[in-house]
């Protein structure tokens with residue numbers, strides 16, 4: 216038996232098609248959503264992600280505003296670029312591509328962003344609202360994970376989910392989404408300091424690995440039939456993406472989200488969704 220593939224590429228294509236309709240409706244009312252990206256430096260991975268985001272925008276009718284700064288840009292130059300995106304009326308939502316170069320105070324940069332334009336859901340205000348159960352743009356990768364599970368009918372309610380990793384984009388935020396009443400999962404968060412990771416993994420109905428450790432998750436540690444989502448991004452010597460999940464897992468798992476082709480495209484679709492939602496809300500302020 217081989218796992219059913221949680222196909223993020225196909226699922227994101229369907230979502231993008233829905234978004235195209237919503238963008239067209241906004242445009243008919245004279246509103247054009249615009250996604251800004253601020254990219255600092257020339258990391259090849261980041262360049263690729265940002266290029267992908269702008270391609271997605273073009274495909275659904277969102278205009279894009281691209282700001283690129285050199286790797287040696289100063290804190291001040293980066294902050295100026297953030298202020299300009301805050302002010303730019305064509306930019307209705309934007310992201311600061313992470314990580315920023317060493318020596319830059321990332322949190323200070325994020326705090327300067329207008330929270331009303333937070334397309335990533337990673338502004339401190341949005342994260343605080345998430346903790347407080349208030350409406351806010353959701354972090355794209357965790358949101359993409361939940362939408363992907365739902366589209367394939369993987370039961371989240373009551374499931375035991377093991378999340379591996381403690382980064383902001385997945386490890387720290389995914390448990391917040393999964394433990395909302397609407398998802399109702401039980402979460403164990405693991406990381407590099409976790410003793411006996413295999414024992415934790417064996418109890419999981421759903422495993423989400425975002426550790427960035429190639430082939431950390433082995434078939435012998437997976438409960439037969441469990442859903443396994445590979446979110447780890449490492450690169451091998453040829454620059455190819457290598458995930459956290461050992462290929463042998465496909466023989467044991469019930470569902471498998473591959474990497475690439477799984478959560479990455481979903482992340483991009485959720486980013487577009489945030490941009491469209493922000494523009495819709497601006498068009499029709501809650502009374």
Ligand SMILES: Nc1nc(=O)c2c([nH]1)NC[C@@H]1CN(c3ccc(C(=O)N[C@@H](CCC(=O)O)C(=O)O)cc3)C=[N+]21
Nearest residue numbers: 263264310311312313314335456475476477479480482
């Ligand atoms: N402020 C900020 N927001 C982010 O959302 C953000 C970020 N910084 N920094 C880096 C990570 C990484 N990330 C990915 C998005 C899409 C794919 C993606 O679509 N990948 C394709 C393949 C790409 C390839 O092969 O290189 C796939 O999985 O099929 C991957 C990774 C967003 N990130």
